[in-house]
Amino acid sequence: MNKMMNMPEIRLGIVAVSRDCFPASLSAGRRTAVCKACSAKGIDVYECPTTVESEKDMLKAVEELKNSGVECILCQDDYICDEVVRKLARMGVRIPDQMKVASCHYSRILENYPVTITSLKFNITELGRRSCQVLLDMIHGKTVPDKTLLDYEIILKESTKGLSLIHI
Numbered sequence: 001m002n003k004m005m006n007m008p009e010i011r012l013g014i015v016a017v018s019r020d021c022f023p024a025s026l027s028a029g030r031r032t033a034v035c036k037a038c039s040a041k042g043i044d045v046y047e048c049p050t051t052v053e054s055e056k057d058m059l060k061a062v063e064e065l066k067n068s069g070v071e072c073i074l075c076q077d078d079y080i081c082d083e084v085v086r087k088l089a090r091m092g093v094r095i096p097d098q099m100k101v102a103s104c105h106y107s108r109i110l111e112n113y114p115v116t117i118t119s120l121k122f123n124i125t126e127l128g129r130r131s132c133q134v135l136l137d138m139i140h141g142k143t144v145p146d147k148t149l150l151d152y153e154i155i156l157k158e159s160t161k162g163l164s165l166i167h168i
Contacts, residue, residue: 010071010072010100011044011046011068011069011070011071011072012038012043012044012045012046012070012071012072012074013045013046013047013048013065013068013070013072013073013074014031014034014035014045014046014047014048014073014074014075014076015031015048015050015052015061015062015065015073015074015075015076015080015084016028016030016031016048016051016052016076016080017051017052017053017075017076017077017079017080017083018051018052018053019053019079024051024053027051027076028051030076031047031048031051031076032047034074034104035047045074046065046068046069046070048061048064048065048068049064050064052080052083058080058083058084058087059087061084062084062087062088062091066091066093066099070099071099071100072099072100072101072102072160073099073100073101073102074102074103074104075101075102075103075104076103076104076105077103077104077105078103078105078106078107078109078110078119079109080103081101081102081103081105081109081110081117081119082109082110084101085101085113085117088101095115095158095159096115096158096159096160096161096162100118100159100160100161100162101117101118101159101160102117102118102119102159102160103117103118103119103120104119104120105119105120105122106119106120106121106122106155107119110157115157115158115159116157116158116159117157117158117159118154118155118156118157118158118159118160119154119155119157120152120153120154120155121152121153121154121155122150122151122152122153123150123151126150127150130148130150134148
């Protein structure tokens with residue numbers, strides 16, 4: 001692992017959300033895959049065991065994350081991030097002073113807070129187009145790649161102030 005010198009060590013936690021459009025097992029699998037990828041780079045990530053499917057799950061997940069000693073919560077999407085930020089505010093937790101927060105999906109939802117949220121920005125139209133093309137190729141019996149990588153951008157905002165994401 002090629003750790004950066006003079007970089008703050010921070011304990012990261014990840015939380016997954018499931019909605020009606022995809023099963024909880026898919027979200028949990030994605031969460032686990034992120035943890036494995038981070039582990040391969042020498043980054044320790046707390047994998048929140050609760051996949052959020054309800055308000056009750058949200059409360060439980062935020063408590064688990066807070067009690068685990070993480071210093072930054074990585075949310076799988078903007079929806080869960082919105083809920084996490086609201087819950088932390090109700091708990092009196094100040095972002096980024098007491099907890100840092102980031103999302104794996106950028107949206108305007110995350111711009112409407114006193115503290116703007118760090119997130120990943122990617123072209124969702126291109127994601128859909130590529131996904132449909134792979135599906136059509138599969139239907140027609142064509143060989144498809146195991147993985148398709150798309151460009152993304154890390155939008156650094158106030159919610160991770162003092163944290164460098166360069167080595168991730």
